[in-house]
Amino acid sequence: MKTSLKPKNKKYIYALGRRKEAKARVRLFRGKGENVVNSQPIGKYFSGKIAEIAYLKPFAITETLGKFYITAKVVGSGMVGQLGAVIHGTARALDKENHDLYHSSLKKAGLLTR
Numbered sequence: 001m002k003t004s005l006k007p008k009n010k011k012y013i014y015a016l017g018r019r020k021e022a023k024a025r026v027r028l029f030r031g032k033g034e035n036v037v038n039s040q041p042i043g044k045y046f047s048g049k050i051a052e053i054a055y056l057k058p059f060a061i062t063e064t065l066g067k068f069y070i071t072a073k074v075v076g077s078g079m080v081g082q083l084g085a086v087i088h089g090t091a092r093a094l095d096k097e098n099h100d101l102y103h104s105s106l107k108k109a110g111l112l113t114r
Helices: 049-061 080-095 101-108
Strands: 015-020 022-032 068-075
Touching: 015 049, 022 080, 049 068, 049 080, 068 080, 080 101
Parallel strands: none
Antiparallel strands: 015 022, 022 068
16 A cells, blocks of 8 residues: 655645756645655665765755655656755745845845846
8 A cells, every 4th residue: 555745734835946848746735745756755765875865955054954845746857856846845835934034145145046
């Protein structure tokens, strides 16, 4: 029996991330949860320590690690492009969450630019 990794009846912030030909539809949820990409845990979908550092970068920069989690659907391009699209979408969702607090640090890190 397959278990669903979808959060039920929760409010989220939606953002679209793009890189190369990849497009990621990202939902940002408040609270603790598992980051999921294409119905798989993000660590399984993007394996490796370097990928882990990359997809956690928007949370690390805004000091929100453990306060938010994402679910994403990503299509197109290869793994590197998809990873970049997820990072871009996560950064844009965090920017929507609190523009005044997070925008400048995300912008300086270059995460809001396609």
